Amino acid sequence: MMKLAMSFALLASLVTALPPLCLAASANTNGGFLYPQFYDHTCPKAQQIVWSGVAKAHAKDPRMAASLLRLHFHDCFVKGCDASVLLDSSGTFLSEKRSHANLNSARGFEVIDEIKFALEKECPLTVSCADILALAARDSTVLTGGPYWAVPLGRRDSLGASLSGSNNNIPAPNNTLPTIITKFKLQGLDLVDLVALLGSHTIGDARCTSFRQRLYNQTGNGLPDGTLNAAYAAELRARCPRSGGDQNLFFLDPVSPFKFDNQYYKNIVAGKGLLNSDQILFTRSAATMALVEQYANNNELFFDHFAKSIVKMGNIAPLTGSRGEIREHCRKVNHH
Ligand code: HEM
Numbered sequence: 094m095m096k097l098a099m100s101f102a103l104l105a106s107l108v109t110a111l112p113p114l115c116l117a118a119s120a121n122t123n124g125g126f127l128y129p130q131f132y133d134h135t136c137p138k139a140q141q142i143v144w145s146g147v148a149k150a151h152a153k154d155p156r157m158a159a160s161l162l163r164l165h166f167h168d169c170f171v172k173g174c175d176a177s178v179l180l181d182s183s184g185t186f187l188s189e190k191r192s193h194a195n196l197n198s199a200r201g202f203e204v205i206d207e208i209k210f211a212l213e214k215e216c217p218l219t220v221s222c223a224d225i226l227a228l229a230a231r232d233s234t235v236l237t238g239g240p241y242w243a244v245p246l247g248r249r250d251s252l253g254a255s256l257s258g259s260n261n262n263i264p265a266p267n268n269t270l271p272t273i274i275t276k277f278k279l280q281g282l283d284l285v286d287l288v289a290l291l292g293s294h295t296i297g298d299a300r301c302t303s304f305r306q307r308l309y310n311q312t313g314n315g316l317p318d319g320t321l322n323a324a325y326a327a328e329l330r331a332r333c334p335r336s337g338g339d340q341n342l343f344f345l346d347p348v349s350p351f352k353f354d355n356q357y358y359k360n361i362v363a364g365k366g367l368l369n370s371d372q373i374l375f376t377r378s379a380a381t382m383a384l385v386e387q388y389a390n391n392n393e394l395f396f397d398h399f400a401k402s403i404v405k406m407g408n409i410a411p412l413t414g415s416r417g418e419i420r421e422h423c424r425k426v427n428h429h
Pocket residue numbers: 156158159160161162163166197198199200264265266267273290291293294296297298299300301303345368370
């Protein structure tokens with residue numbers, strides 16, 4: 094009996110250690126594949142080092158979990174999950190950090206630097222910055238009470254960035270729902286992915302400038318005036334005036350701003366979605382409305398869909414094999 098159990102354990106570990114070849118072929122469009130055990134032999138402590146770095150940063154600044162989760166999204170939507178978002182401007186390209194979505198907004202770069210430094214000490218030129226972002230997104234989710242998932246790994250880092258890609262591909266909070274749906278579709282993500290991934294807005298902050306438009310004179314942008322809960326709107330106007338206070342911060346989920354849960358969907362059902370892009374999930378399409386209601390009523394379903402969809406997002410056009418490189422510093426490409 095013992096022997097049987099032992100050999101089963103051995104078999105199970107062998108099976109899980111093998112790259113999922115057959116599934117992988119369809120996992121992304123570039124023929125490469127990712128799998129969670131990618132660093133098991135080359136850098137066995139990789140996941141532990143990322144976890145410690147994220148945990149330390151989160152303990153110092155509880156918002157950091159949200160910021161790191163968002164970085165993975167802003168990376169993947171521009172040229173795939175290749176850490177292009179982390180590059181500073183150079184002689185050959187402009188940094189994505191200057192895009193509409195990222196300027197005065199994206200944060201967490203120092204945390205990634207610190208994690209990369211620790212990884213370089215442990216196993217030089219082995220763990221990609223793109224994989225650090227994917228792991229940090231998972232760890233941030235877990236640290237704030239959200240679901241765990243095994244992160245497929247083996248992404249390599251880009252040799253460039255795309256400022257225009259960052260401006261064009263990442264949805265804006267005043268985009269219409271059809272525009273947002275199209276931007277997700279272009280990345281291979283469907284309606285379920287869209288609604289589930291937007292549940293990320295259960296943590297973190299937005300600046301006044303990201304939603305002011307809907308407090309004053311919103312016209313024809315997908316949200317009929319009055320859909321925003323009146324008391325909530327008054328509260329927001331107090332610290333987000335008609336002009337000035339652009340950088341004032343507001344919780345995306347004021348009920349439980351540091352907890353990864355389904356409160357975001359409950360807020361939307363109550364007419365208290367902070368961004369126009371949040372609220373229109375409920376007001377502009379029966380299909381997304383039904384998903385919002387399901388997630389508001391079923392946290393487990395939300396967690397299950399979120400984990401599946403973020404793995405899917407993490408699979409957007411990764412560089413694998415000999416494409417790209419493993420950067421030594423996440424902010425710049427290696428010397429060639
Ligand atoms: C329709 C799609 C989306 C739109 C329009 C959108 C828009 C925004 C905006 C405007 C902010 C506030 C930025 C600021 O004012 O500084 C924000 C924050 C955030 N977003 Fe999204 N987002 C979208 C999808 C996503 C997805 C797919 C994720 C993650 C998978 C995500 C994660 C976050 C997080 C965690 C924050 C808070 C960041 C922090 O506190 O540093 N968002 N988003």
